[in-house]
Amino acid sequence: xxxxxxxxxxxxxxxxxxxxxxxxxxxxxxxxxxxxxxxxxxxxxxxxxxxxxxxxxxxxxxxxxxxxxxxxxxxxxxxxxxxxxxxxxxxxxxxxxxxxxxxxxxxxxxxxxxxx
Amino acid sequence: xxxxxxxxxxxxxxxxxxxxxxxxxxxxxxxxxxxxxxxxxxxxxxxxxxxxxxxxxxxxxxxxxxxxxxxxxxxxxxxxxxxxxxxxxxxxxxxxxxxxxxxxxxxxxxxxxxxxxxxxxxxxxxxxxxxxxxxxxxxxxxxxxxxxxxxxxxxxxxxxxxxxxxxxxxxxxxxxxxxxxxxxxxxxxxxxxxxxxxxxxxxxxxxxxxxxxxxxxxxxxxxxxxxxxxxxxxxxxxxxxxxxxxxxxxxxxxxxxxxxxxxxxxxxxxxxxxxxxxxxxxxxxxxxxxxxxxxxxxxxxxxxxxxxxxxxxxxxxxxxxxxxxxxxxxxxxxxxxxxxxxxxxxxxxxxxxxxxxxxxxxxxxxxxxxxxxxxxxxxxxxxxxxxxxxxxxxxxxxxxxxxxxxxxxxxxxxxxxxxxxxxxxxxxxxxxxxxxxxxxxxxxxxxxxxxxxxxxxxxxxxxxxxxxxxxxxxxxxxxxxxxxxxxxxxxxxxxxxxx
Numbered sequence: 109x110x111x112x113x114x115x116x117x118x119x120x121x122x123x124x125x126x127x128x129x130x131x132x133x134x135x136x137x138x139x140x141x142x143x144x145x146x147x148x149x150x151x152x153x154x155x156x157x158x159x160x161x162x163x164x165x166x167x168x169x170x171x172x173x174x175x176x177x178x179x180x181x182x183x184x185x186x187x188x189x190x191x192x193x194x195x196x197x198x199x200x201x202x203x204x205x206x207x208x209x210x211x212x213x214x215x216x217x218x219x220x221x222x223x224x
Numbered sequence: 225x226x227x228x229x230x231x232x233x234x235x236x237x238x239x240x241x242x243x244x245x246x247x248x249x250x251x252x253x254x255x256x257x258x259x260x261x262x263x264x265x266x267x268x269x270x271x272x273x274x275x276x277x278x279x280x281x282x283x284x285x286x287x288x289x290x291x292x293x294x295x296x297x298x299x300x301x302x303x304x305x306x307x308x309x310x311x312x313x314x315x316x317x318x319x320x321x322x323x324x325x326x327x328x329x330x331x332x333x334x335x336x337x338x339x340x341x342x343x344x345x346x347x348x349x350x351x352x353x354x355x356x357x358x359x360x361x362x363x364x365x366x367x368x369x370x371x372x373x374x375x376x377x378x379x380x381x382x383x384x385x386x387x388x389x390x391x392x393x394x395x396x397x398x399x400x401x402x403x404x405x406x407x408x409x410x411x412x413x414x415x416x417x418x419x420x421x422x423x424x425x426x427x428x429x430x431x432x433x434x435x436x437x438x439x440x441x442x443x444x445x446x447x448x449x450x451x452x453x454x455x456x457x458x459x460x461x462x463x464x465x466x467x468x469x470x471x472x473x474x475x476x477x478x479x480x481x482x483x484x485x486x487x488x489x490x491x492x493x494x495x496x497x498x499x500x501x502x503x504x505x506x507x508x509x510x511x512x513x514x515x516x517x518x519x520x521x522x523x524x525x526x527x528x529x530x531x532x533x534x535x536x537x538x539x540x541x542x543x544x545x546x547x548x549x550x551x552x553x554x555x556x557x558x559x560x561x562x563x564x565x566x567x568x569x570x571x572x573x574x575x576x577x578x579x580x581x582x583x584x585x586x587x588x589x590x591x592x593x594x595x596x597x598x599x600x601x602x603x604x605x606x607x608x609x610x611x612x613x614x615x616x617x618x619x620x621x622x623x624x625x626x627x628x629x630x631x632x633x634x635x636x637x638x639x640x641x642x643x644x645x646x647x648x649x650x651x652x653x654x655x656x657x658x659x660x661x662x663x664x665x666x667x668x669x670x671x672x673x674x675x676x677x678x679x680x681x682x683x684x685x686x687x688x689x690x691x692x693x694x695x696x697x698x699x700x701x702x703x704x705x706x707x708x709x710x711x712x713x714x715x716x717x718x719x720x721x722x723x
Binding site: 146191218 | 379
C-alpha cells in the first residue's frame with residue numbers, strides 16, 4: 109500500500125489536470141472532483157501511514173504506545189474533504205448554470221468577455 | 225494568558241451580522257441597517273486593535289484556551305491591524321456605494337450576508353496564527369467571492385466566475401498539498417512553532433524549499449503574480465461595481481499579505497535562494513500587467529490589469545527584503561487598497577450615469593461633471609505615484625530600498641512601469657473625461673439625486689487617500705515599525721508560544 113498510494117496520487121493529479129484542461133464542461137466537473145481527491149489522498153499519504161494503535165494515551169502513561177498513527181493529518185483530511193465537498197457542490201451548480209445560460213458544453217464558446 | 229476578546233470580534237461581528245441578515249432575508253432595508261451598524265463598529269474595533277497593538281505589542285488569543293502549539297492561536301501584530309483597519313474603511317465605502325447603486329434583485333438574493341462573510345474571511349486570514357487555519361479562512365473568503373461574482377447570473381459574470389472558481393480551486397489544492405508537506409517535514413502547523421523549528425537544527429531544515437514552492441505557487445495564483453495572473457482580468461470586471469470594487473481592492477492584496485507573513489516568518493531562513501526568483505517575478509508582474517492594461521479599451525479592464533502591475537510592486541518589497549523595502553510594500557498595500565477601491569467606485573459612478581464602461585462609448589464627462597472628473601484625476605494620479613499623493617511615498621520607499629540593496633534593474637523597471645501607469649491613466653482621462661461625447665451614442669445621461677449621493681463614498685475614500693498623501697509620515701512610521709516586527713520574528717514567536 110505504501111508504494112501503491114503515492115503512485116495512485118500522481119495518476120490522480122495528472123488525470124485531473126488533463127480533465128480540467130479539457131474544453132468539455134462535464135470533464136471540468138470530473139477534473140475538479142479528481143483534483144480534490146488527489147490533494148486529499150496526498151495529505152493522507154504524506155502524513156505517514158502506520159498500522160497499529162491509536163494515539164489515545166492510556167491512563168497513567170505519559171506517551172501513547174508505539175506504533176500509533178498520527179491523528180492530525182486525519183483531522184486535516186476530514187476538514188479538507190468537507191471544504192472540498194462544499195466548493196465542488198458550488199462548482200457543479202455554477203457549471204450547470206453556465207450550461208443553461210450558454211446552451212453549450214464547449215468552453216471555447218465562453219470567451220465573450222474578451223471581446224469588448 | 226487571558227483571552228483578548230478584541231481579536232475575536234473582527235470574526236464574530238461580521239458573522240453575527242450575516243446571520244441576522246439571513247434571518248431578515250426578505251427585508252432588505254433592515255439588512256442595510258444591520259450592515260451599516262456592523263461596518264461602523266468594525267472600523268471602531270480595528271482602530272482599537274491598532275491602538276492596542278501599538279501600545280502593548282503583539283496580541284495573542286488562544287481559541288478555546290488551548291495553549292499555542294496545540295490549539296489555534298489568533299495573532300494580531302501591527303501589519304494585521306493596519307490591514308484590517310484599511311479593509312474596514314474600504315468596506316464602509318463599498319457598502320455605501322452598493323446601498324445606492326446595486327440593483328434590488330441582487331440585494332434580495334443575499335448580497336449583504338455574503339459581503340459580511342467575505343469580510344469575516346479577510347479578518348480570519350489576517351488574524352490566524354495557524355497554517356491550516358489560514359487555508360480554511362481562505363476557503364471561507366473564496367466561496368463568498370465565488371458566490372458574489374456569480375450573483376445575478378449575467379453571461380459575463382458566469383463566465384468570469386467559472387474561470388475564477390477553477391483556478392482558485394487548483395490554487396487551494398496546491399496550498400493544501402504544501403501544508404501537508406510542511407506537516408510531514410516538521411510536525412507542526414502553528415506558524416510560530418514552524419518559525420522556531422526552521423531556525424533550529426532540525427533534520428529537515430534543508431528541505432524547506434519543497435513546501436515553499438507549493439506556497440509560492442498557491443498564493444501566487446491567489447495574488448495574481450506573473451505568470452499565474454490570467455484569471456484576474458478575465459473575472460474581476462464581470463460583477464457590478466458594488467461587488468468588484470471590494471474584491472479587486474482587497475482580495476488580491478490578501479494573497480500578498482500571506483506571502484509577506486509566511487516569507488518573513490518561515491521561509492526567511494532560505495530567502496537568499498528565493499530572492500532571485502522573487503525579484504524576476506516581481507519585475508515581470510509589474511511590467512506585463514501594465515502592458516496588458518495598455519491594450520484594453522474598457523474602464524474596469526484597464527483597472528484590473530493595473531491590479532496585477534501593482535501586485536508586482538508589493539512583491540518587489542518582499543523580494544528586496546530589507547526593512548525599508550518591506551515597509552514600502554506595507555505602505556503600498558494600504559495605499560493601493562484605498563486607491564484601487566476608489567477608482568473602481570469612480571468607474572461605477574461614471575457607468576451609473578452614462579451606462580457604459582467602454583472607453584469608446586464614453587466621453588465628455590469633464591464638461592458635464594467636473595467634480596467627478598477631479599475625483600478620478602486625484603485617485604488616478606495617486607495610483608501612478610505623482611508627488612505628493614500617496615502612491616509616490618510607497619514607490620519612493622520601494623525605490624530607495626531597492627537602490628540601497630543594489631537592485632538597479634528592478635528599480636529601473638518599477639520607475640518605467642510608473643510612467644506607463646501614468647500613460648494609461650491619461651488614456652482613461654482622455655477617452656472618458658476629455659474627448660467630446662460620441663455623437664452616435666443616443667442614450668440619455670442619468671441625472672437623478674441618487675447619482676449625486678454616489679459621490680459620497682468616493683469623497684469618503686478620497687479623504688483618506690489625501691490624508692495618506694499629505695500626512696504620510698505617521699503611516700510610514702507605522703509601516704516601518706511593522707516591517708521591523710516582521711523581520712524580528714523572535715518577538716512573534718515569543719508572543720505566541722511563551723507569553
